[in-house]
Amino acid sequence: MASAASTSAAASRTRMNIGQVLDVLRPDFPGITIPKIRFLEDKGLIKPERTPAGYRKFSHDDVERLRYVLRMQRDHYLPLKVIGEHLDAIDRGLEPPPIEAVVPTVPQVALSSDGLPSPESFARRSDVRLSRRELLKIAEVSEELLGQLEQFGLISARPGTGHYDTDALVIARTARELADFGFEPRHLRAFKTSADREVGLVEQVVAPLKRGRDAAAQARAEEAVSEIAALSVRLHATLVKKGLQGA
Incomplete structure (x- = not known):
């Protein structure tokens, strides 16, 4: 029987196509669409692997990165430039700045x-x-x-x-x-x-x-x-x- 560690490692190596990524994210972000994901990729916020045929393949880390971007947009109304700076800090082993409410929260x-x-x-x-x-x-x-x-x-x-x-x-x-x-x-x-x-x-x-x-x-x-x-x-x-x- 595979250990929990080996199972977790296997899950982290799993690659998903863009449709599977939508299925994973939609329960928390119903408005997510394929054009939205492609747009975030064009902005350099995610960098999924590409197959020789050009299809995108997303890792677990890619999905979590997308989740972070969408949460920062939805809950804190951060512009993509600022979110990109946060991700850059995380990539370099730093802690992103604390999120403080700067505008009234809309229901x-x-x-x-x-x-x-x-x-x-x-x-x-x-x-x-x-x-x-x-x-x-x-x-x-x-x-x-x-x-x-x-x-x-x-x-x-x-x-x-x-x-x-x-x-x-x-x-x-x-x-x-x-x-x-x-x-x-x-x-x-x-x-x-x-x-x-x-x-x-x-x-x-x-x-x-x-x-x-x-x-x-x-x-x-x-x-x-x-x-x-x-x-x-x-x-x-x-x-x-x-x-x-x-x-």
Whole structure:
């Protein structure tokens, strides 16, 4: 029977393909994708082995390194440059600097990538209020990118307050991630136009319910909006997936 030490050594020598790495990381990081892993490799944060045919092979250490990068991004909002400095220190046998909170912590539920939105996610209202400086810091976007997102109507501050909510944060972070693939804010106008059409359709369907004057009618209208919105997003996402698979 193999000893625990030999079993551990064998596990450390095991190499995984990129799909297996996704399976290992997704329970803790549901939003991880193959393009994200490739992007982190391009930035030099991980260096998996390559087979003669060019396929990536990840070691246990590679996976733990990825886990560290993703945790620092998610829990501490550190930019990749700073995370790279931490990894360099670790590689040289040093301790990375202590992590101190430098910005307010946004509830994880506001940023979780838990698959397709549920009706509850549309009904949920957040009272988080972020200043412009906090939004730039947490979303890791430049003033120029945020200005363009506002110019094209994708983000706006709450009327009368100048603060931004978690929807603005998610949009800004998503736009920044799309920028890594070459998307510019002007390209995202199509998403806004599509969303506006879906909103108009939902409002048209629930208009009869909203005419009720009693509290019960209003509650039914709000519930219907949440359910229809979740269903429309599910349909939209599935149609996009189907279209890409057939491309």
